[in-house]
Amino acid sequence: MNRTFSPLILAALLIFLIGPFLIIVAASLSAGDTLTFPPQGLSLRWIAKVFTVESFRDSFIMSMILAVGGTFLALLLGVPAAYALSRYKLPFGEVVNTIVTLPIIVPGIIVGLALLRYVVVPFSFSIGIALFLAHTALVLPYTVRVVSSSFNNLRSDMEEAAVLLGATRLGAFFKVVLPNIQSGILAAFILGFVTSFNQVPVSLFLSGPGVRTLPIDMLSYMETTYDPSVAALSALLALMSIGIVFLAERFLGFSRYV
Amino acid sequence: MSDRAFLSLENLTLSYGNSIAVNKFNLDIRKGELVAFLGPSGCGKTTTMRSIAGLLNPTSGRITLDGTDITRVSANKRNVGLVFQSYALFPHLTVYENVAFGLRLKRMADADINARVTAGIKSVGLAALSGRKPAELSGGQQQRVALARSMVMEPKVLLLDEPLSNLDARLRVEMRAELQRVQKETGITMIFVTHDQAEALSLADRIVVMRNGLIEQVGTPEEIYNNPVSAFVADFVGFENVFALKDGKLATPGGAVALSEALPGNAAGFAWRPAGVVLDTGPFQGKVKSVSFTGNLREYLLDTPLGPITAEVSAALPVHDLGTELAFDLPLKAAAPLQRFA
Numbered sequence: 001m002n003r004t005f006s007p008l009i010l011a012a013l014l015i016f017l018i019g020p021f022l023i024i025v026a027a028s029l030s031a032g033d034t035l036t037f038p039p040q041g042l043s044l045r046w047i048a049k050v051f052t053v054e055s056f057r058d059s060f061i062m063s064m065i066l067a068v069g070g071t072f073l074a075l076l077l078g079v080p081a082a083y084a085l086s087r088y089k090l091p092f093g094e095v096v097n098t099i100v101t102l103p104i105i106v107p108g109i110i111v112g113l114a115l116l117r118y119v120v121v122p123f124s125f126s127i128g129i130a131l132f133l134a135h136t137a138l139v140l141p142y143t144v145r146v147v148s149s150s151f152n153n154l155r156s157d158m159e160e161a162a163v164l165l166g167a168t169r170l171g172a173f174f175k176v177v178l179p180n181i182q183s184g185i186l187a188a189f190i191l192g193f194v195t196s197f198n199q200v201p202v203s204l205f206l207s208g209p210g211v212r213t214l215p216i217d218m219l220s221y222m223e224t225t226y227d228p229s230v231a232a233l234s235a236l237l238a239l240m241s242i243g244i245v246f247l248a249e250r251f252l253g254f255s256r257y258v
Numbered sequence: 259m260s261d262r263a264f265l266s267l268e269n270l271t272l273s274y275g276n277s278i279a280v281n282k283f284n285l286d287i288r289k290g291e292l293v294a295f296l297g298p299s300g301c302g303k304t305t306t307m308r309s310i311a312g313l314l315n316p317t318s319g320r321i322t323l324d325g326t327d328i329t330r331v332s333a334n335k336r337n338v339g340l341v342f343q344s345y346a347l348f349p350h351l352t353v354y355e356n357v358a359f360g361l362r363l364k365r366m367a368d369a370d371i372n373a374r375v376t377a378g379i380k381s382v383g384l385a386a387l388s389g390r391k392p393a394e395l396s397g398g399q400q401q402r403v404a405l406a407r408s409m410v411m412e413p414k415v416l417l418l419d420e421p422l423s424n425l426d427a428r429l430r431v432e433m434r435a436e437l438q439r440v441q442k443e444t445g446i447t448m449i450f451v452t453h454d455q456a457e458a459l460s461l462a463d464r465i466v467v468m469r470n471g472l473i474e475q476v477g478t479p480e481e482i483y484n485n486p487v488s489a490f491v492a493d494f495v496g497f498e499n500v501f502a503l504k505d506g507k508l509a510t511p512g513g514a515v516a517l518s519e520a521l522p523g524n525a526a527g528f529a530w531r532p533a534g535v536v537l538d539t540g541p542f543q544g545k546v547k548s549v550s551f552t553g554n555l556r557e558y559l560l561d562t563p564l565g566p567i568t569a570e571v572s573a574a575l576p577v578h579d580l581g582t583e584l585a586f587d588l589p590l591k592a593a594a595p596l597q598r599f600a
Contacts, residue, residue, distance in 0.1 A: 163334045164311060166360050180349055
């Protein structure tokens with residue numbers, strides 16, 4: 001690569017990646033009444049306003065419940081699945097692996113439509129349950145992937161050593177395996193949390209009256225009100241995500257797992 | 259008592275699908291014996307060892323330990339210890355907690371655990387390091403921890419997978435002495451698996467040479483070293499010049515060759531160590547293809563009508579250049595007769 005050329009490409013790439021975020025942050029600090037860039041004057045009033053909108057508070061709580069609860073359930077399902085896939089030669093192991101990965105590849109809008117049409121409507125799930133299950137399904141691939149790589153890095157003879165010292169298979173898992181994949185599980189949790197929290201298309205199909213996730217609520221807020229508070233909320237959410245990933249990288253070496 | 263079998267394997271067979279890893283293995287091991295399973299990779303030695311530990315279920319056959327049939331007893335109830343080749347220490351626990359792991363599972367009183375763990379760590383010379391994590395130890399130290407972790411459980415049999423192969427030359431000598439000391443002090447029955455004949459010869463009371471899932475020969479190190487029964491064992495313990503016997507003559511790539519002495523007809527073949535080949539005199543001729551100096555000895559590889567011949571002579575003798583035609587002899591008194599050639 002040409003020496004003068006590559007910094008230019010790097011700069012362009014960074015502007016492309018970070019630019020939109022900077023524009024949103026700038027727009028959220030506007031003193032004006034509409035969402036514009038460049039901002040008209042500077043103020044923090046739109047950031048303050050975010051915390052006073054009741055529907056934002058409700059949908060934020062909903063999103064938190066989905067992200068934490070859904071990821072937790074996905075881990076409960078994903079950790080044993082990842083264990084089985086990495087430890088045993090299963091007859092359809094590759095197929096299972098592919099199926100588990102599908103929600104990453106298939107567009108969310110299709111997953112959402114399919115879940116609505118063929119799961120939620122026929123079984124008449126409540127909106128809350130439907131959203132919860134959908135988020136679990138979306139996060140599951142990430143947990144299986146990330147935790148699998150932890151299992152693959154852990155030699156299986158450690159479990160055998162524990163068994164020969166008198167442990168049961170289950171005991172060996174909890175006493176020897178689990179303590180050594182803790183950071184992988186935490187990494188999977190963070191990745192799942194962020195994925196679930198930022199998820200739009202699936203939630204769009206499954207949200208209903210009174211039950212909305214935060215991104216959906218922001219969309220519908222913008223349909224009626226075009227003020228900078230949405231930009232302010234976006235900036236806050238982005239900062240939250242950055243903060244989480246920063247802490248994860250700092251303490252876990254997050255990028256090793258993703 | 260001492261010659262009654264303590265651990266016995268009867269018709270032990272293990273197969274994976276269509277391939278048989280261990281085929282009708284029969285062996286009796288006495289209490290306190292140190293036995294080596296010797297063979298190349300894939301010979302079934304590790305499979306046999308893992309089935310004694312209970313990590314693999316035999317397809318058929320029986321394993322009896324101290325008078326009890328343990329064939330179907332699960333691995334965590336057999337009281338058989340195993341020191342893994344990779345040591346398999348628990349990375350999240352300190353040396354002390356690694357060694358205490360099995361005792362804690364037994365729900366022993368803390369004072370008893372402390373006494374046994376402390377003594378165990380001290381006996382392998384790691385008292386000063388008991389608070390360290392495995393990652394902070396050298397390979398040799400990790401192996402000692404693995405040994406102590408198994409020994410504090412006072413197992414009836416201790417299995418060791420390639421115990422010396424991951425260590426450098428100096429540590430190897432140390433560990434060998436360590437294992438012999440442990441065995442002498444505790445009188446424990448030990449079985450170790452190795453592909454290294456020197457390791458088996460120097461450490462074991464008895465060696466089981468395995469090949470393709472079958473026992474090739476069982477004997478003391480002296481028996482295996484001096485009287486290999488087959489071409490395979492002969493080759494494995496350093497007889498580099500091995501010939502089949504046909505109608506009283508050696509079968510060689512250059513045709514049947516008679517020796518100066520009459521060969522006993524009841525042998526299937528004969529084998530000579532490089533040191534058994536006589537150089538500079540004799541009825542055969544060979545051309546020097548390579549020479550290597552090994553300290554006390556000089557090793558010659560000769561290109562001969564009998565095929566390649568390896569000979570070893572004192573390094574004090576004058577060196578022969580490459581391409582030199584040399585006379586050599588294969589004296590019968592230095593030959594090991596083989597019962598089987600295949």
